[in-house]
Amino acid sequence: GAVVSQHPSWVICKSGTSVKIECRSLDFQATTMFWYRQFPKQSLMLMATSNEGSKATYEQGVEKDKFLINHASLTLSTLTVTSAHPEDSSFYICSAQGGVYDYGYTFGSGTRLTVV
Amino acid sequence: AQKVTQAQTEISVVEKEDVTLDCVYETRDTTYYLFWYKQPPSGELVFLIRRNSFDEQNEISGRYSWNFQKSTSSFNFTITASQVVDSAVYFCALSEARRAQKLVFGQGTRLTINP
Numbered sequence: 001g002a003v004v005s006q007h008p009s010w011v012i013c014k015s016g017t018s019v020k021i022e023c024r025s026l027d028f029q030a031t032t033m034f035w036y037r038q039f040p041k042q043s044l045m046l047m048a049t050s051n052e053g054s055k056a057t058y059e060q061g062v063e064k065d066k067f068l069i070n071h072a073s074l075t076l077s078t079l080t081v082t083s084a085h086p087e088d089s090s091f092y093i094c095s096a097q098g099g100v101y102d103y104g105y106t107f108g109s110g111t112r113l114t115v116v
Numbered sequence: 117a118q119k120v121t122q123a124q125t126e127i128s129v130v131e132k133e134d135v136t137l138d139c140v141y142e143t144r145d146t147t148y149y150l151f152w153y154k155q156p157p158s159g160e161l162v163f164l165i166r167r168n169s170f171d172e173q174n175e176i177s178g179r180y181s182w183n184f185q186k187s188t189s190s191f192n193f194t195i196t197a198s199q200v201v202d203s204a205v206y207f208c209a210l211s212e213a214r215r216a217q218k219l220v221f222g223q224g225t226r227l228t229i230n231p
Contacts, residue, residue, distance in 0.1 A: 032216040043207065043221045044161075051216060091159055097216060105151075105211075105219055107161040 002028050004096045006108025013084055013115055021079045021111045023094035029074035030096035034105070035067075038091040050077060084115040118143045120210050122222035129198055130230050137193045137225045139208030145169075147213035150184065150191045155205045155224070167191065169213065198229045 003026040013019050023033065032051050036044040048064075050056035050071035058064045066088075068080040077096075081088055093110040119142040129135050141150065152164040165175060167184050175182045179196045195202055208222040 034218055041226075043223045044219075046218050046220075049216065049218060093159075093161065095219070104163075104166065107163075109158075109160040112159065 002096075002098065002104070002106040004030070004094060004106045004108040006094055006111060008111055009109060010112040011114070013113070015085055015115055016083055018080055018082045019084055019113060021081075021092055021094075021113075023077050023079075023096065023108045025075050025096050025098070025106070028096075028098040028106075030077065030098060030106075031074065032097040033069075033071050033077040034095040034097075035069060035077075035079050036093045036095065038093065038110075040091075044093065047079075081113065084113070086115045089113055089115045118145075118148075118210050118212075118220045120208050120220055120222035122206075122208055122225050124225045125223070126226045126228070128228040128230060131200055132197050134194060134196050135198050135227065135229075137195075137206050137208075137227065139191045139193065139222060141189050141191065141208070141210045143210060143212075145212050149211050149213055151209040151211070151219065152182065152191075152193050153207045153209065155207060157204070161207070164193075195227075200229045200231055203227060203229045 005024045007022050035047045038044045046059050047062045048056040048058045050069050052074050056069040071077040091112050094108040095105045121140045148169045150167045154162040172184050181194045183192045205224045205226050207224045209219045211217045211219045
């Protein structure tokens, strides 16, 4: 079945630094990628949607200059958290959707980000 | 706007009991998909089921069963003879039946199965 590989699984970084999270679709072409954020004991909230080769569409309240999303190829999407702060500490998870007839969502395993 | 409500924040039962997780949704779309996911402590989302809005047949998969009722906008999930390994957070989710549409998640139900 479809597999999305997400790296790193966890990362600890210092305040003010940037962190890049990668999601790769291993056996299908991800035409659309969704990025979610989940705070402890809360639900998954969509941050942005990106289509290959296009700029990401951000949800209301999500700072696009802080959370940079790149979806330059059909198998790779990245989320970069710039100038990270402790309040950015969260669980980030990507979800990919493939070809024309794909209405499913394949999720990565998630990245737990801790900013100290 | 789409909305998914899981009113049960936490449920705790003893092993082998049956347990039902409720899910109520709101949408103006006539065609949509409903999903259930399991999120164990490790964090990854485990896909359980996807149901098309035109298909109201109940589904059974082993100890899991789902009851979809459009009349009450509900898509409830029942675990029969629960096991400790069923302990997790369960999410109900909704999407429009068009490509590249986001999944809208409910708040999740934390299920604890005690031995």
